[in-house]
Amino acid sequence: MAREDFSELVAGRLKSRLGRAIGRGFRRVARTGAAQKVYEQILWNQIKEGPIPEHIGVILDGNRRWAVRQGLDPWAGHARGARKLEEFLGWCEQIDAIRAVTAYVFSTENFKRSEREVGEIFRLLEEYLQRLLHDERIVRNQIRVKMIGRTHVLPARFQELVRQVEEKTAHYERRFFNIAIAYGGRGEIIDAVRAIARAVLQGELSTDKIDEAVLEGYLYTAHLPRPSPDLIIRTSGEIRLSNFLTWQGAYSELCFMDVYWPDFRRLDLLRAIRVYQRRRRRFGA
Secondary structure (H helix, E strand, O other), X not given: OOHHHHHHHHHHHHHHHHXXXXXHXXXXXXXXXXXXXXXXXXXXXXHOOOOOOOEEEEEOOOHHHHHHHOOOOXXXXXXXXXXHHHXXXXXXXXXXXXXXXXXXXXXXXXXXXXXXXXXXXXXHHHHHHHHHHOOHHHHHOOEEEEEEOOHHHOOHHHHHHHHHHHHHHOOOOOEEEEEEEEEOHHHHHHHHHHHHHHHHHOOOOOHHHOOHHHHHOOOOOOOXXXXXXXXXXXXXOXXXXXXXXXXXXXXXXXXXXOOOHHHOOHHHHHHHHHHHHHOOOOOOO
């Protein structure tokens, strides 16, 4: 090989390595708190004048995979996910236009998991509801908290705690926080149809009066001023709704994010809102 060719080869390799090193350095800087704050501000400036979703649904996915990646037990991921949900509500609180959040916490299918994992999840949920009972943010923001799902199948102790939280916040109407527990969208529709059938048999409802509005009045979300989410976010990279808000989500904008729920950041929420704003909502028109 000629000396000139050898020199060019070495220079090319050095340039390539230098480029990779600079790239790694940039990514490390971008992950710092200061850089994230700057990016958050840029995102907020981009979206603050645009339409903000009034009702956001969120599928908290990836807790177990996050735990495995960290070399931890699955319930450690659920514990981290519960803390992230508190953070998420705080971020939504900072955006006045967001009035309702519906979080998919535990599905009817999740009962198929191991007894140990299900037990740990409900222990964490009990602790979370206990904190909600005494959370001053609930009072300050007048948040109505409601569990949606087949809560009658839950342990009696848990049902009592649910009752306390719902009763304490039942008179609030400024904001709404729905926790989907023992929830399934198909099951919700079946429960609504059963309730409608009972009303018909008892002479309280005529079949020719049944329409979409009537059915919505029997869904778990009937208490909401806007039952259908404007935006549904799912984390972990999975691209499906997994039986979440099957009726209500028919025209929701969907945003699937390639980040495990415990690693979800405020800038991810802002990114999701930016995605929402870039969509054109025609509702079939």
